[in-house]
Amino acid sequence: xxxxxxxxxxxxxxxxxxxxxxxxxxxxxxxxxxxxxxxxxxxxxxxxxxxxxxxxxxxxxxxxxxxxxxxxxxxxxxxxxxxxxxxxxxxxxxxxxxxxxxxxxxxxxxxxxxxxxxxxxxxxxxxxxxxxxxxxxxxxxxxxxxxxxxxxxxxxxxxxxxxxxxxxxxxxxxxxxxxxxxxxxxxxxxxx
Amino acid sequence: xxxxxxxxxxxxxxxxxxxxxxxxxxxxxxxxxxxxxxxxxxxxxxxxxxxxxxxxxxxxxxxxxxxxxxxxxxxxxxxxxxxxxxxxxxxxxxxxxxxxxxxxxxxxxxxxxxxxxxxxxxxxxxxxxxxxxxxxxxxxxxxxxxxxxxxxxxxxxxxxxxxxxxxxxxxxxxxxxxxxxxxxxxxxxxxxxxxxxxxxxxxxxxxxxxxx
Numbered sequence: 001x002x003x004x005x006x007x008x009x010x011x012x013x014x015x016x017x018x019x020x021x022x023x024x025x026x027x028x029x030x031x032x033x034x035x036x037x038x039x040x041x042x043x044x045x046x047x048x049x050x051x052x053x054x055x056x057x058x059x060x061x062x063x064x065x066x067x068x069x070x071x072x073x074x075x076x077x078x079x080x081x082x083x084x085x086x087x088x089x090x091x092x093x094x095x096x097x098x099x100x101x102x103x104x105x106x107x108x109x110x111x112x113x114x115x116x117x118x119x120x121x122x123x124x125x126x127x128x129x130x131x132x133x134x135x136x137x138x139x140x141x142x143x144x145x146x147x148x149x150x151x152x153x154x155x156x157x158x159x160x161x162x163x164x165x166x167x168x169x170x171x172x173x174x175x176x177x178x179x180x181x182x183x184x185x186x187x188x189x190x191x192x
Numbered sequence: 193x194x195x196x197x198x199x200x201x202x203x204x205x206x207x208x209x210x211x212x213x214x215x216x217x218x219x220x221x222x223x224x225x226x227x228x229x230x231x232x233x234x235x236x237x238x239x240x241x242x243x244x245x246x247x248x249x250x251x252x253x254x255x256x257x258x259x260x261x262x263x264x265x266x267x268x269x270x271x272x273x274x275x276x277x278x279x280x281x282x283x284x285x286x287x288x289x290x291x292x293x294x295x296x297x298x299x300x301x302x303x304x305x306x307x308x309x310x311x312x313x314x315x316x317x318x319x320x321x322x323x324x325x326x327x328x329x330x331x332x333x334x335x336x337x338x339x340x341x342x343x344x345x346x347x348x349x350x351x352x353x354x355x356x357x358x359x360x361x362x363x364x365x366x367x368x369x370x371x372x373x374x375x376x377x378x379x380x381x382x383x384x385x386x387x388x389x390x391x392x393x394x395x396x397x398x399x400x401x402x403x404x
Contacts, residue, residue, distance in 0.1 A: 048278060050278070051404055065278070065280030067278060069275070072271070073271025073272075074270055075271050076272065076275075077205065077209065077270065078269065079209040079212050080205065080208065080209065088202075088205055089275065089279070091198065092198060092201070
């Protein structure tokens, strides 16, 4: 699913990623760890196609629309409700039976009762849950999660762990809390 | 079919956000009325209608700029543009929907501004109305592309006017020409050509603007 050789990325003069080699098979689970500023987010954004490498090669065997991405920003409209956000993403990501799929995810992530409330009224943890629903909505072949446990309470974190354990397809998780998903990992990448 | 559906879904979202937040449209309406009021008192009595027509175009231009500066605020605040860009929909659909929403806001504001101009200065001719309609299309298509470029920059508030005003200059020339000359048809044709050329350029180039 991901094949990288000598992957590098600079921002101006600053080299954030330098010569990363990476192979992740179709059903692999890559756990990325490292301190702040070590390049975890940059790696995920490169894999998502949101950044272009400045060196090396990167091949992703998933088309646009087959990638689910959870970054630092929730990527949802605060002025829309949870249901409206998922309806819009479902439309743009060509999700068949998107209403049913949205409802199922909202139910599973404990947001069904507040589905018609605007996101602006949500807590940070609820927004993170909605963001996970958005990333999972189109059943992506490649799921990229950047600090997915941020702001989640214990129940939310356990829910996500179950979701990841049941998932088919390739997954990349960058986290400061590797214990939560370490048993799922088939590959590890530790930045210094 | 998918393309039209995507544009409709994105446009509906923009209109819904504005309907709820009421941030852009009231600001544009107040701005254009305030500008016309200031112009009314700034223009010496006895000035010709030609001078007033010029001021109308200044008011429209800066009102459009005000609206365009807020075009991608919702996307910027929550990083939503990344989510839209990663979707399999044609990226030009994002531009087209945003241009149409900007156009809707501008037309709604002008529905207040043109009667107000008639009260403060002189009646607006049909040629001027046609010129304003054509100018709106150009302002919104070009302005939306530039707003998308500026939104990625830290100096976005500064960058948008710097990029937008030079490219809007032909619209002002065409608009003022259509309003003040006896034979405005030539200028309307000029505005139409501008709209077509820049709509095609913006439609084709948006993909590259939102890609890194």
